[in-house]
Amino acid sequence: MTVPVEAEDNPHTVVLYPRTGLSALDLGEVYAYRNLLYLFFWRDIKTRYKQSYLGGVWIVLSPLVSTAIYSVLLGYLARFPSDGVPYPLYVLIGITPWQFFSRSLSGVSTSLADQQVLINKIYFPRILAPMASVLSAAFDFGIMLVMMFVAMLVLGIYPSPRIVLAFLFVLQMALLALGLGLILTGLDAVMRDVRIALNLVLQVWYFLSPVIYPISVVPKHLLTFYYLNPVAPLIQGFRWALLGGTVTPPPLWSILSSGAFTLVLLFVGTLFFQRVERTIVDHL
């Protein structure tokens, strides 16, 4: 079906018709709605801890408790190696980017269903909902990052200029979560099983990534398979960029394959989402 073209005498003219096939993301429209994107993000931050006494403290409490548990269990009792860095810091530097990834992914995956009241009543580019979820996870990440830097400084570990690379790894993690989440959220809107299954998958994924243990414990002959996990080189890279020398950097090929994976997911995810958003209201 061809797209009907109308004489554009009004910049707001809209032609409504049954869209078929694939369509690209209208970035111009997303830009025009940037204020709403910001407000979605702001609303989420503002309301999440309202009427809770500790408020934002909860953002850092959960990674701190995990760090404490792993430090005692793995660092102190099981004597896990940690590339010469104090184990608690080592694990904190793994948990921080992982939490960002997993919160982004689950946030994006449930975003359509979570915003169904609004989606049912008002038009806006639907992609704002998953985008706002990533922003909201990034906000938490920012706070955890501050805590992480404080811990580093206290322990006398100062980051090198390589820290710039750490942010590139984080950015890629955001795009990976967005790409995969864009596929999942359309499915989740129809079958809420998706969010439950995703929780399970994330639990397994967590242990398949170098979050609480150093890469050196992975058997050498499995390392190639291990690095096929697109998150593994990103977390390892993040840790390497911050701690330097003692940590082995991820092999270049794994960064490239993870990058390729991210791009493909982002591309497929966007097309899929654009396809689903047209009539998602009818299925919510």
Next chain:
Amino acid sequence: MSKPVITVEHLSKYYRLGQMKSAQSSLLSLKSLFGGRRGHDPSRDLWALKDVSFEVPAGQVMGVVGRNGAGKSTLLKILSRITDPTEGRAVVHGRVGSLLEVGTGFHPELTGRENVFLNGSILGMSAQEIRRKFDEIVDFSEIGNFIDTPVKRYSSGMFTRLAFAVAANLDPEILIIDEVLSVGDAAFQKKCLVKIRNLMKSGRTVLFVSHNIGSVSELCSSAILLHKGRILTVGTTTEVIEQYARLIAKESATDAADLADYDAAGVRILSVETRKASGAPETVFDISDELILEIDYEVRAVLETLQLAVVVSRNMSELFSSFDTDDLEMPLIRREPGKHRATLHIPAHFLKAGSYSVGVNLGTVTTLLLDIPSAAQFTVEELSENTNYRSYKKERLGSVICPGTWTTTNLS
């Protein structure tokens, strides 16, 4: 005739019913999301909108009427870009603002001020626009100092007032309004109505959807009647409303109890009819119509102390009963054999809008001879009058229009 601002051509929307009911149907739903149409039971499907075409010229206020499920909401959803049509297309020239649901996107934990900004943006206002109109919005809502209180502490009246105030200050070229007139108390409703009237007079193109024929006939110059997803009539408001009234009449003429089934020793009911003041049989009345209830019955053997009673129910609950002997000094009447006609005049402006059923029973002082629970039905509609700020608007409390009169004197 000016150029159309909204052109709708052969618009159709197909729905699969029973979606999301079970795991199986959610898989079907998943399939249908990607366009497949095979492998499901088509008997549960529905064309919510079928081959709908019309135009709305610039500056016109067009009403959309129809019963529940006629397709009004589906039409609005497509025109406000919430979902794609299944077939056909629509061209909309201009920014669309919709008062579909006032308060959409309000968050209970946020303050009134924060919600104004959030809701304004959701409805398509820019940040500057909201800042510029902020004072006007707060004034209109009569919220005053509560503007910095979380809206979860608001009364429902305050909530709706603020929500409407935001929506009413939208400045779109095309306005879609759906049943917003029933917000708040009577005084606020009046204010809303004035506001909406001003919006409509400001040259905007408006699509106005309502069940309330009164407000449609007051505000709209032309209208569309939707029925089961199709357009029945497009034309002047008067034409459309007449057609709508006829449609309601046809639908409410459900078969009354078969009178032949009720036959007691010595007496039977021949007919129960409702008529207009002119005597013409009718089942749809306006609140300003006088209604005549006419019951013919046949007595075959002399009956001492015969009494006929009607029980009129509104929306399934008994409203009043009345005896044919109420006006007589001595209510013990002897009826000779033969046919009799009992007539009850119900004055205009007594019955509120609603659907009514008439039960009839006949008996002597000691025995109930005949009891027909639903011998006739009729409906009363608000056809001639906009009742938005009347106490007897259909949705308000109470079952009848109070026949009393009011006066207010200045005591100072």
